[in-house]
Each structure stands twice: as structure tokens, then as C-alpha cells.
Amino acid sequence: MRIRNIILDWSGTLVNDLPPVWRTTNHVFEVFGLPPMSLEEFRREFCLPVRRFYSTRLPDVPMRRLEEVFLGYYANYRHEIHPLPHAEEFLKFCAERAIPVFVASSADVETYTAQMERFGFTRYVTRPYLAIPDKTEQIHRILADNALTPSETLFVGDMEHDIEAGKAGGVRTCAVLTGYNHVDKLRAMNPDWVCEHLGELRERLCG
Structure with missing residues (x-):
């Protein structure tokens, strides 16, 4: 073709950016009372649109709030x-x-x-x-x-x-x-x- x-x-x-995103996602889980995921679990379960990924785990938390927590912590790893x-x-x-x-x-x-x-x-x-x-x-x-x-x-x-x-x-x-x-x-x-x-x-x- x-x-x-x-x-x-x-x-x-x-x-x-997989390692920083995985660690930051686990931080989001921790903030809202969920256990962390292993990297293997994350690779098998993470999906887009990202709202689909979070909707089954934190359905009652607004997406805007999840993004605030994620981006605030993710900034610590941007250099990696x-x-x-x-x-x-x-x-x-x-x-x-x-x-x-x-x-x-x-x-x-x-x-x-x-x-x-x-x-x-x-x-x-x-x-x-x-x-x-x-x-x-x-x-x-x-x-x-x-x-x-x-x-x-x-x-x-x-x-x-x-x-x-x-x-x-x-x-x-x-x-x-x-x-x-x-x-x-x-x-x-x-x-x-x-x-x-x-x-x-x-x-x-x-x-």
C-alpha cells in the first residue's frame, strides 16, 4: 500500500511515558481509596478514552477531579x-x-x-x-x-x-x-x- x-x-x-503514567494512576487510586495495580495489570486493563478506564473503578468521582489529581502528581515525573x-x-x-x-x-x-x-x-x-x-x-x-x-x-x-x-x-x-x-x-x-x-x-x- x-x-x-x-x-x-x-x-x-x-x-x-508508561512508567510515570502507571505510578501516577496508582497515586490517583490511593487518593480515592483503591489498591494499586501492578504494571502488568495496568498494561492489560488501561484503555482509552480514559473516562472508560476510570468509570468502572471510580464512577462517583467527576472526571475533572480525577484529572486535577493526576496532573498535579504527574508533574513530578515529567523529567523521566x-x-x-x-x-x-x-x-x-x-x-x-x-x-x-x-x-x-x-x-x-x-x-x-x-x-x-x-x-x-x-x-x-x-x-x-x-x-x-x-x-x-x-x-x-x-x-x-x-x-x-x-x-x-x-x-x-x-x-x-x-x-x-x-x-x-x-x-x-x-x-x-x-x-x-x-x-x-x-x-x-x-x-x-x-x-x-x-x-x-x-x-x-x-x-
């Missing part, structure tokens, strides 16, 4: 977040081939902007879409805003929700195994491709 446009998830696809291996090389690859890159992320604008500037990735991204509550809805806006042809567009992410969003928009999908969801959950979504990391995806796009 000929790919002319790429939509990338942020967390777990371009940057490794780094780009994943192959991330910058993949972005350079897209730039060299004039493939526009769009970021679709649930990350808040402040967090994303600070990380982008620290990593020097800003110049590689055509347009970011941030603080997305539900990517299955936002995908249609991304395609329409940028006049993207679905059959020529690839959505790349590390979670079931990313693959679900790509399918909702009728675009090609690629699951990468560098982030939040286990490979069995991702394969069950039947993406077009499953890659260990962005380096493998780059090789496939070269082929």
Missing part, C-alpha cells in the same frame, strides 16, 4: 519521559520523503508542548490534535481538516483505541509494541500491520 500521510499517537508510540528508540529516526524519515505527520493524542496541550520542545520534535509534525477525549470521533476531523485520503493514510499507535480510531476513519492501521497494550490485545484488533517499533515500520514503508 502507498502511504502518503501518517497519523501518530504520542504516548507509547513516540515517547516512553524520553523519546522511544527509533522515534526521531522515523520522524526524519517522514520529513525526508515529504510525508506529512499528524499527532493524535489524549495528552494535554501543556504536557505535549513541553515534551516536543525538549525533544526537538516540533519541526517534524505538520499538525497536532491534542486533549482528544475519543479518537474514534476526532479521526474524521483530522481527515477533513487536512483533505487526507483514507486509503493513503496510516494511523500508528500502541493501544486498542488507536486501531479502533483508524478503522473508524477508514484508514490503514499499524500497531506498535512499544507502549501500553499487550500484543495479544493489539492483534485481536486486526490492524493492517503489527510492528515491534517505529524502526520496523520505517523498513516496511521503504519496501
Whole structure:
């Protein structure tokens, strides 16, 4: 398939923020009287939209309050977040081939902007879409805003929700195994491709 446009998830696809997010989620649980989750449990159970994840555990706590507690504690770990291996090389690859890159992320604008500037990735991204509550809805806006042809567009992410969003928009999908969801959950979504990391995806796009 000929790919002319790429939509990338942020967390777990371009940057490794899984450990800080896991620890911060356990802090939220502690504040509201829930036991912590192991990293293995978290990877198997965490899902997007994030309200779906919390609704079964803390249904009576407003989402705004959960976000306040989460973001306040998460700030302590922002310095621990780094780009994943192959991330910058993949972005350079897209730039060299004039493939526009769009970021679709649930990350808040402040967090994303600070990380982008620290990593020097800003110049590689055509347009970011941030603080997305539900990517299955936002995908249609991304395609329409940028006049993207679905059959020529690839959505790349590390979670079931990313693959679900790509399918909702009728675009090609690629699951990468560098982030939040286990490979069995991702394969069950039947993406077009499953890659260990962005380096493998780059090789496939070269082929």
C-alpha cells in the first residue's frame, strides 16, 4: 500500500511515558481509596478514552477531579519521559520523503508542548490534535481538516483505541509494541500491520 500521510499517537508510540503514567494512576487510586495495580495489570486493563478506564473503578468521582489529581502528581515525573528508540529516526524519515505527520493524542496541550520542545520534535509534525477525549470521533476531523485520503493514510499507535480510531476513519492501521497494550490485545484488533517499533515500520514503508 502507498502511504502518503501518517497519523501518530504520542504516548507509547513516540515517547516512553508508561512508567510515570502507571505510578501516577496508582497515586490517583490511593487518593480515592483503591489498591494499586501492578504494571502488568495496568498494561492489560488501561484503555482509552480514559473516562472508560476510570468509570468502572471510580464512577462517583467527576472526571475533572480525577484529572486535577493526576496532573498535579504527574508533574513530578515529567523529567523521566524520553523519546522511544527509533522515534526521531522515523520522524526524519517522514520529513525526508515529504510525508506529512499528524499527532493524535489524549495528552494535554501543556504536557505535549513541553515534551516536543525538549525533544526537538516540533519541526517534524505538520499538525497536532491534542486533549482528544475519543479518537474514534476526532479521526474524521483530522481527515477533513487536512483533505487526507483514507486509503493513503496510516494511523500508528500502541493501544486498542488507536486501531479502533483508524478503522473508524477508514484508514490503514499499524500497531506498535512499544507502549501500553499487550500484543495479544493489539492483534485481536486486526490492524493492517503489527510492528515491534517505529524502526520496523520505517523498513516496511521503504519496501
